Amino acid sequence: MRALYAAGLGLTLAWPVEPVPPDAGGSITIIRGDRALSAQGPRLPVVEPHLTIDPKDASHLVAAAIVVKKSDLSSIDCAAFVSFDGGTAWTRHDFSFSRMADPRSFWSSGPRTGVAPGEVRCPSAMATTTRRSRWIARAVPTRAACTSHPRPTPRTRASSGPFRDRLYWICTSHRFEDVYLHHSSDRGEQWTKPIRVSQGSGPSPYVRTPSLAVNRDGIVGIAWHDGRNGGARYRREFICQEIYFTASLDGGNTFLPEVKVSAEKSCPMLPQNGEVGWRWPAGGDYMGLAATPDGDFVVLWADSRSEMYQLRTATLKVSALGNARGPAH
Numbered sequence: 001m002r003a004l005y006a007a008g009l010g011l012t013l014a015w016p017v018e019p020v021p022p023d024a025g026g027s028i029t030i031i032r033g034d035r036a037l038s039a040q041g042p043r044l045p046v047v048e049p050h051l052t053i054d055p056k057d058a059s060h061l062v063a064a065a066i067v068v069k070k071s072d073l074s075s076i077d078c079a080a081f082v083s084f085d086g087g088t089a090w091t092r093h094d095f096s097f098s099r100m101a102d103p104r105s106f107w108s109s110g111p112r113t114g115v116a117p118g119e120v121r122c123p124s125a126m127a128t129t130t131r132r133s134r135w136i137a138r139a140v141p142t143r144a145a146c147t148s149h150p151r152p153t154p155r156t157r158a159s160s161g162p163f164r165d166r167l168y169w170i171c172t173s174h175r176f177e178d179v180y181l182h183h184s185s186d187r188g189e190q191w192t193k194p195i196r197v198s199q200g201s202g203p204s205p206y207v208r209t210p211s212l213a214v215n216r217d218g219i220v221g222i223a224w225h226d227g228r229n230g231g232a233r234y235r236r237e238f239i240c241q242e243i244y245f246t247a248s249l250d251g252g253n254t255f256l257p258e259v260k261v262s263a264e265k266s267c268p269m270l271p272q273n274g275e276v277g278w279r280w281p282a283g284g285d286y287m288g289l290a291a292t293p294d295g296d297f298v299v300l301w302a303d304s305r306s307e308m309y310q311l312r313t314a315t316l317k318v319s320a321l322g323n324a325r326g327p328a329h
Contacts, residue, residue, distance in 0.1 A: 025321045026321055037087075038090060041094060048103065078122035079095070101122070172210060178196050178198050198244070223245045225282040228242075241265065298315050
């Protein structure tokens, strides 16, 4: 029996945990490895990224993140990022506000042009981008801003597979020891018992900020920060971490062996991070994960290997048995 913690909701829930063997029927390949998000902008800590991808164009990525302008957290801005080449090059737009939180990126239909714009929203501000233009920024009423992002969060994605309209609920245990998944096939009326996602975190596990995406084929991808190789801890929550990823081919019942995505460790308690490392020991309260229209998964996270939180990204391919594809060159 493990306790699951719903951060932001103030709930501690307990269920018997269903043991789940690794799914041996597929493979995970990193097709674009761990790389920095290259965009011109001030060198300041960037945390809490959120990512969305054009549902018709895998090369069009839109992201949002917090920019910490003062190390004591007294001035926090929001930035929007866009890539038109699948994440190789990015353009950055800073809103130039002093108090921001919980940035979000979205996709919506263009009312007149038919072009689907990507939107980034922070409290009091919004930026829009389409394939035909760069950023257009404008203020919006505070009541139209995005709300907070508690964990666990129910998420559903339509797919053409056998798990269409299934709801997924991702969370961590109360002491950040395991990543768990629930799913519902009746629109939330009933949920499965918690299914352990993180299988290899060792005798002293530490996991944070799990994120979930579902691709066009109904494959569930999950990424998280993991401290299994982090070494000594400071006050339990402050430890070096790496990014791990796994996927389920059967709607969240079993999972493929997890893979390490990041090439180096990220350690929060560094001088250039200032108070940011204390506030966000995993680079934010959430991280970015989205599926491309081709079915690949793009991970976006805050990483302090350069002694300050900056954004990094990687792309992964999940293949069913017999359909594995080697790394792209």
